[in-house]
Amino acid sequence: MSDQQTQKKSAAKAALQYIEDGMILGVGTGSTVNCLIELLPTVKLAGAVASSQVTEDRLKALGIDVVDLNFAGTLDVYIDGADEVNEHLQLIKGGGGALTREKIVAAASKKFICMVDNSKRVDILGRNFPVPIEVLPQARSYVARQLAEMGAEPVYREGFVTDYGNVILDVYDLDVSNPIALEKELNNIVGVVCNGIFAANQADVLLKAGDNGVETIMR
Numbered sequence: 001m002s003d004q005q006t007q008k009k010s011a012a013k014a015a016l017q018y019i020e021d022g023m024i025l026g027v028g029t030g031s032t033v034n035c036l037i038e039l040l041p042t043v044k045l046a047g048a049v050a051s052s053q054v055t056e057d058r059l060k061a062l063g064i065d066v067v068d069l070n071f072a073g074t075l076d077v078y079i080d081g082a083d084e085v086n087e088h089l090q091l092i093k094g095g096g097g098a099l100t101r102e103k104i105v106a107a108a109s110k111k112f113i114c115m116v117d118n119s120k121r122v123d124i125l126g127r128n129f130p131v132p133i134e135v136l137p138q139a140r141s142y143v144a145r146q147l148a149e150m151g152a153e154p155v156y157r158e159g160f161v162t163d164y165g166n167v168i169l170d171v172y173d174l175d176v177s178n179p180i181a182l183e184k185e186l187n188n189i190v191g192v193v194c195n196g197i198f199a200a201n202q203a204d205v206l207l208k209a210g211d212n213g214v215e216t217i218m219r
């Protein structure tokens with residue numbers, strides 16, 4: 001097993017301490033979350049709210065009851081991974097295209113626990129990883145032109161459709177030095193459904209796995 005995979009598994013194991021019996025858990029999407037899902041049969045959940053169809057399918061395959069967020073109320077805990085995280089626990093997410101549903105479930109949860117391996121920690125978001133933006137299909141070219149006017153380089157994620165039937169632009173060369181301001185600015189472009197900057201709804205706890213174990217960083 002690679003070091004990175006070992007770290008993902010360690011972070012997922014550490015996340016179990018935030019899960020209580022009888023809880024309806026918010027469950028994210030991605031390879032790190034998949035490590036957590038494998039461990040969920042060892043806890044007694046009342047159910048789970050899934051942040052993507054992929055996660056929903058995996059939860060159901062393990063016999064875990066998947067609950068519609070509209071009937072779950074406010075969740076105590078949401079656990080997810082990230083593509084990048086900075087020192088303020090602000091994130092870029094959406095490498096797997098699940099950003100909108102993830103942001104909704106994160107916003108509807110009291111506590112967001114983020115699990116990462118060492119490679120995800122960065123000083124400034126967006127230097128190495130593009131910001132994914134979910135866009136209504138008809139607005140794709142318009143939104144791309146608006147982003148180009150901001151000096152950025154949007155790349156259409158060809159062949160990919162989100163759970164909501166929309167498309168993704170992966171945006172390079174955005175200035176993410178003020179993540180809260182940029183998150184709002186991107187949301188204001190007509191046709192944008194959601195963007196992958198999680199700054200207004202950043203993580204509350206970061207579980208960062210490295211060679212020497214898992215470090216817990218609180219906001």
Ligand SMILES: O=C[C@H](O)[C@H](O)[C@H](O)COP(=O)(O)O
Binds near residue numbers: 028031094
């Ligand atoms: O859309 C996907 C999600 O935002 C994932 O949480 C994120 O891409 C991290 O995924 P992974 O754990 O596979 O690196």
